[in-house]
Amino acid sequence: MSGPLDGVLVVDLTRALAGPHAGMMLGDLGARVVKVETPGGGDDSRGWGPPFVDTPDGGRESTYFFSANRNKESIALDLKDAADKAVLTELVRRADVLLENFRPGTLAKLGFGTDVLAELNPRLVTLAISGFGHDGPEGGRAGYDQIAQGEAGLMSMTGSGPEDPQKVGVPISDLLAGMYGAYGVLAALLERERTGRGQVVRTSLLAAVVGVHAYQGTAHTVGGKVPRGQGNHHPSISPYGLFHCAGGSVQLSCGSEGLWRRLCTEFGLDADAPGFATNGERVARREEVIALLEGVFADIEAPELLARLAAAGVPAGKVRTLDEVYTWDQVESQGLKISVEHPTAGPLTLPGPPLRFFAAGADGEQETTRRDHTPPPVLGADGEAIRAWLSGAEPDGVPQPEGDDVEDGHAT
Ligand SMILES: CC(C)(COP(=O)(O)OP(=O)(O)OC[C@H]1O[C@@H](n2cnc3c(N)ncnc32)[C@H](O)[C@@H]1OP(=O)(O)O)[C@@H](O)C(=O)NCCC(=O)NCCSC(=O)C(=O)O
Structure with missing residues (x-):
């Protein structure tokens, strides 16, 4: 048992980041994920770099590809070739889930439209991710991602102001589309338990960003505002943001009046001063609040300031670079750093899965989170074993999901 999705077979036809991220999430949960790649170059992201890792055979592996493909097998199939299409057909018959993020229409042109997939395997759950909808x-x-972050409004709300639209530092529309996609797949798998039938789940980079507009969305749809970038401060809470201090800066957030009072007590300020006593007043005077606090913090070094904020119980922190994140013992303690041995690139440290699972009972909690992570695959590395498995001539040692007897065109 390697996770809650143990025994689930996912055929992953995706490339780049949005679809592969969905596949990786399902693999993290224990599903067997078979990644189908174009012969020759494979997933487009195998060519995205630098950084690359040079391999002893004179090749190279992309660190971008490594970010979204742990816990997957790889088979290279030319989906314009009849024999390779037959291999995909056999995989589809056995699969529980199929993932794709082609341009809408591409998979149908390749001969695997939703009608064909449903006929091959009525229990199949298909996730299709597009840019803006099908x-x-x-x-x-x-x-x-770059286009979607702009078109879906995210860039207009990020940055220092209206003249400075900024994108988020990671391809967040892809990652969210992958996450929403995986979440849709899980719901469809659950519904299949009741109905016996799969279905097609669709999301897009656009939907993923609109799906997280959150209070900025309702500030517009209900409040009539058009939110714009406000740098590192919050549009509706004050104080909440990045504050300069002696030799650096710290972040702090007072999301309740109690926290504002604690902050004021610690630094000798009057929490009830006229014009500053309520969050609404402080939001209206955000610049004055920033100036007031930065005046107080001007002589306090960041480590001391953070210690005082922590002692006062005010949520606070620093702005870490990734070298500081991945050497932080708290990150390690949460399983957010994993080690795998890549067949050509050698030992790799990868960001770890964000979910942990625990069996809880009278004896306490026992962690059941998957630990047996496999490295992102070399292009086509598992092709031979997968073909042998599909043909029934499975050599010893080939991993096989539980319950893969094929009945009525689907895995049982
Ligand atoms: C990413 C895309 C813009 C790329 O556009 P295109 O290059 O036009 O991609 P297509 O999907 O249409 O596929 C291109 C061609 O490759 C062919 N193709 C693909 N796989 C195979 C295999 N295995 N064998 C043979 N041929 C193949 C396919 O039939 C098409 O052929 P022809 O039809 O003969 O040309 C689009 O796929 C897209 O909008 N996808 C949905 C949104 C998404 O996921 N975007 C990427 C997020 S990642 C990202 O933004 C980021 O990381 O940053």
């Missing part, structure tokens, strides 16, 4: 006035439009 239908609607701009249905089928191609998309990459």
